[in-house]
Amino acid sequence: MNNKNKTVVRSMDILNLFIEHSELSFQEIITLSGMPKTSVYRMLGTMEEMGFLEKGSDAKYRLGLLFLKFGHLVSSRLDIRKAAFPFMNALHQETEEAINLIIREGHETIYIEKIDTYQKVRLYTAIGRRSPLYAGACPRAILSFLPDTEIDAYLDTVELKPIAKGTITDKDKLYDMIRQARIEGCTVSHSELENYTSAVAAPIYNNVGDVIAGISIAGIEANYEGEKVDVLKKKVKDAAYEISKQLGYLH
Template identity: 40%
Template structure:
């Protein structure tokens, strides 16, 4: 992380002391030159992290921007999903002894916000905070399927469909076939699309509005996967995702 970025983010902490601060006050509090403060504050203002207080009677003052509230709500939402899902994820992990993960969309990527590792000797590891493109892997593709067709085609314009493994589907038409199938079946399966020698199973988690807000997934190493367990894993993943959805206030109407 660049020193300028660290300094800029550090400035935000001083707004815990006082709601509104001027450039002079920030310079006094930090011990940094006023020219440096001016440059850092300008960058934070451009990013929406600070805004000018138009009601200030004296020197121009700044306060925390609405962007921080948006980011805070996103973090709060993630924590809510994690807190509700975690007990169910632990039970699923105990039952299947495989890697269990919870994934959400952030921008054009899928982000793993919670993982519980496999209990087996040969194990697949996915870290919390790890990101993946939405077009590859069971959980990312399930999340992509929650978007409208129009949104997905706009996504294709923005994001290059690079192959992560030989099995990665990098053709828009083929990806859309997968998307339609996921919507119809209500779950997603992928084989070595995002990581080599893996198989993943994911099911949607809905909130009280009926919107897909996360994907619950189970992944394992393909070479040790027992094919006869596929139906059991799918049933467990889907039923667990449904329980989490109900905890979020979802009421399914067929």
């Protein structure tokens, strides 16, 4: 790897810190990145100059407006996001819980949209965040409705690592949950990606009937018990079906 490539990779390492942190000081960036002070200083200056980062009056760095331009370009090309947003918004208005939209990327999922105006507690999920297919209601809503051969191939190669106290790490139990999801048409999780949070989710299909995304309702675990969960299951399944129809799904 030549010096230019190293600089690009290190710059991306710094930018990736802002997926989980809305703002960071110079020292926090050094600590989190593990890079030398002089290298961080040089790269921050360049990224600020190019508009990738901006430095506030409080001396903390934040993502620059350039990302809004890129973000809008990417979002406008994601038909799934366009199709889903009105239904996500309606679901959020009804439930006042966080609504998430994810797509699959290999053995992972990535959150591409989230609405949480009424959700006062910040959850694990955030746009751009990744999760393994096996963990959490929304990722598992995709995994559960893949062809059997894909599920088997995935579970033969993946290591089921614990993320939170409720993460499913037993393969037999995971298969049981997949079978249950197929019966109910949705998934439920408790403390799988973050302790004391829960979610209910359903798969979204394209025009040829392939599962391509998942939508979830998520919030504090104490609110996801008894009859309320049944109500949320129906709501998320209805929303997922309407989004699928927008994408040409005719089942």
